[in-house]
Amino acid sequence: MANEALIPLMKQKMKTDNREGRTTLGIIGTGNFAVALAKRLTMSGYDVIMGSRRPEARQNNLTMISDCLCGVELTSIAECFRKASIIFVALHMEDFKITLEPFVDAARGKILIDVSNREHPYAAISNAEHLASVLKHSIVVKGFNSISAYTLESFQESGSSHKVFIASNDSMARNKVADIAKTMGFSVVDLGGIRSARFMEEFVLRVFSHWKIPIIFTFGIFNLWSLYIVYLYFIEASVFQWEQVFLKVLNKPLCMTAITVLAITYLPSQLASIVQVYNGTKHKQFPRFLATWLKSRKQFGLISFFLITIHVIASTVMMSPTYYSSWFRPVTVTVPANVSVSQVLPVSPGVMIWKGEAACLVGITAFVILAIVAVTSIPSVGDSLNWSEWRCIHSKLSLAGLILTVGHVCIMGAPNWVNLETLKLFKSITFLSILLPLLVILLRLTFGCPPLSGYLRKIRRGWERNSESQISPLVQEEPVTILHQFDEKMVNGYQGVRLESSCCCDNTAPAPSTSSCNQPKSVSFNVQCECSAV
Numbered sequence: 001m002a003n004e005a006l007i008p009l010m011k012q013k014m015k016t017d018n019r020e021g022r023t024t025l026g027i028i029g030t031g032n033f034a035v036a037l038a039k040r041l042t043m044s045g046y047d048v049i050m051g052s053r054r055p056e057a058r059q060n061n062l063t064m065i066s067d068c069l070c071g072v073e074l075t076s077i078a079e080c081f082r083k084a085s086i087i088f089v090a091l092h093m094e095d096f097k098i099t100l101e102p103f104v105d106a107a108r109g110k111i112l113i114d115v116s117n118r119e120h121p122y123a124a125i126s127n128a129e130h131l132a133s134v135l136k137h138s139i140v141v142k143g144f145n146s147i148s149a150y151t152l153e154s155f156q157e158s159g160s161s162h163k164v165f166i167a168s169n170d171s172m173a174r175n176k177v178a179d180i181a182k183t184m185g186f187s188v189v190d191l192g193g194i195r196s197a198r199f200m201e202e203f204v205l206r207v208f209s210h211w212k213i214p215i216i217f218t219f220g221i222f223n224l225w226s227l228y229i230v231y232l233y234f235i236e237a238s239v240f241q242w243e244q245v246f247l248k249v250l251n252k253p254l255c256m257t258a259i260t261v262l263a264i265t266y267l268p269s270q271l272a273s274i275v276q277v278y279n280g281t282k283h284k285q286f287p288r289f290l291a292t293w294l295k296s297r298k299q300f301g302l303i304s305f306f307l308i309t310i311h312v313i314a315s316t317v318m319m320s321p322t323y324y325s326s327w328f329r330p331v332t333v334t335v336p337a338n339v340s341v342s343q344v345l346p347v348s349p350g351v352m353i354w355k356g357e358a359a360c361l362v363g364i365t366a367f368v369i370l371a372i373v374a375v376t377s378i379p380s381v382g383d384s385l386n387w388s389e390w391r392c393i394h395s396k397l398s399l400a401g402l403i404l405t406v407g408h409v410c411i412m413g414a415p416n417w418v419n420l421e422t423l424k425l426f427k428s429i430t431f432l433s434i435l436l437p438l439l440v441i442l443l444r445l446t447f448g449c450p451p452l453s454g455y456l457r458k459i460r461r462g463w464e465r466n467s468e469s470q471i472s473p474l475v476q477e478e479p480v481t482i483l484h485q486f487d488e489k490m491v492n493g494y495q496g497v498r499l500e501s502s503c504c505c506d507n508t509a510p511a512p513s514t515s516s517c518n519q520p521k522s523v524s525f526n527v528q529c530e531c532s533a534v
């Protein structure tokens with residue numbers, strides 16, 4: 001691995017790269033990723049040299065793939081090492097040794113960007129560390145491995161919402177690669193030393209890891225509600241026919257699951273408030289289950305919205321007096337004396353009563369509000385909002401959505417609840433399904449009203465009940481970031497929280513400015529933001 005003594009040599013080489021102000025970058029490999037990268041770099045204003053084992057054989061292929069590649073110089077790997085000082089290694093890890101070992105001296109002092117991914121999650125060392133061991137005197141930077149060839153090629157779709165993670169032991173090399181990524185239109189996340197490469201490579205192999213728990217939970221809740229519905233409507237009383245099982249019957253556990261999962265989305269925030277008030281500080285870690293639950297809120301919310309959407313469509317399809325008899329005015333038919341009852345009379349359906357209309361209005365409004373919340377949780381949309389707007393939508397508007405959803409159920413069920421005995425009340429599915437959401441709303445309102453709201457705000461600004469040394473008010477106004485080691489837990493948390501800044505602050509003594517941090521050891525997350533969103 002390169003050391004700082006190589007930096008002057010590198011600077012010298014960088015200067016020779018400039019032709020008419022353009023920097024020359026090398027790419028070793030001519031596969032899918034290399035071609036997409038060459039196109040993107042060319043369109044971002046770089047001169048590109050591609051190094052191949054068989055340049056003559058590849059030349060025709062490249063120009064046939066795209067016109068953008070006409071200006072790209074295709075040469076041997078040795079020539080590529082000679083002409084460029086920053087080189088992307090777009091090879092499979094298994095080929096590093098056999099293909100690159102002869103170029104140990106040619107690679108001396110060069111910045112090599114390892115873009116490779118692994119087949120399997122478990123490996124003793126990362127691909128980047130393996131590359132550094134093959135080309136001992138080079139400076140290896142891990143990066144771009146989470147960006148697909150498709151993303152590189154589709155200019156319009158890959159905006160700053162696509163993040164390029166970068167890791168290297170050499171801070172100057174990291175900065176240079178970060179500048180290239182920014183010029184290409186990506187936003188950059190600096191993950192510090194090369195050890196982070198292990199997690200960068202493992203991270204991309206995970207398949208919907210954040211979705212597993214929410215999906216299993218939702219499935220469990222759906223099964224429980226379904227069993228209860230079957231018991232109520234088919235075993236205890238024969239209310240429905242089996243033919244109605246696909247829409248009318250299924251719609252019931254579906255909407256009950258949707259509202260339960262919606263409550264589960266907002267419940268951990270309230271539990272977090274309870275824990276923080278109980279501890280009298282925000283600096284104590286949440287219990288593991290709660291931390292995981294907090295990180296899964298987005299997934300729970302989106303699953304709930306998905307179920308609500310199906311419920312809305314199914315209800316709209318069935319919207320008739322036959323299915324929703326209690327929502328419509330009954331039709332009285334007077335049979336004239338000269339008409340026999342066996343004759344068919346045209347009967348116009350009754351209009352909706354207040355209950356039906358009000359339930360529809362409140363339900364539609366809740367659906368639209370939750371749609372806005374769901375859409376803004378898409379990173380590219382969320383990124384267009386500032387922090388206050390994002391917080392307003394995910395805190396206030398989502399609460400309004402939950403209240404309206406409960407209101408929708410109450411309008412449907414409440415007129416019946418008053419006539420029911422206590423025991424029978426617990427057999428009402430509308431009553432049962434609002435209990436958890438009501439608890440969440442009550443907790444939210446309790447923590448949102450003085451004096452608890454003020455107390456909680458104080459805690460979230462750094463105040464500690466049992467601490468002598470309070471953080472100065474000036475520092476409290478700054479976003480408080482905590483230095484995490486880049487470990488599995490942090491990568492998991494990445495999707496759930498908004499990345500705000502990357503200063504390196506200590507948990508107990510937040511640094512007031514990012515400038516004091518020349519070499520952040522890891523990304524840091526704006527914990528203030530996460531807590532506020534709570």
Ligand SMILES: NC(=O)C1=CN([C@@H]2O[C@H](COP(=O)(O)OP(=O)(O)OC[C@H]3O[C@@H](n4cnc5c(N)ncnc54)[C@H](OP(=O)(O)O)[C@@H]3O)[C@@H](O)[C@H]2O)C=CC1
Nearest residue numbers: 029030031032033052053090091092095099116117148149
């Ligand atoms: N494709 C994608 O979307 C992404 C790919 N990556 C990573 O980028 C790297 C390249 O991927 P990709 O371009 O798809 O792979 P390809 O199989 O399409 O290309 C690999 C290239 O490696 C070169 N090579 C050098 N030595 C050997 C060797 N001994 N045997 C075979 N080929 C060799 C070949 O070029 P030549 O014959 O000209 O020397 C070949 O074109 C991989 O490590 C992959 O994990 C990372 C993110 C996304």
Ligand SMILES: [Fe+3]
Nearest residue numbers: 255315363408
């Ligand atoms: Fe409904």
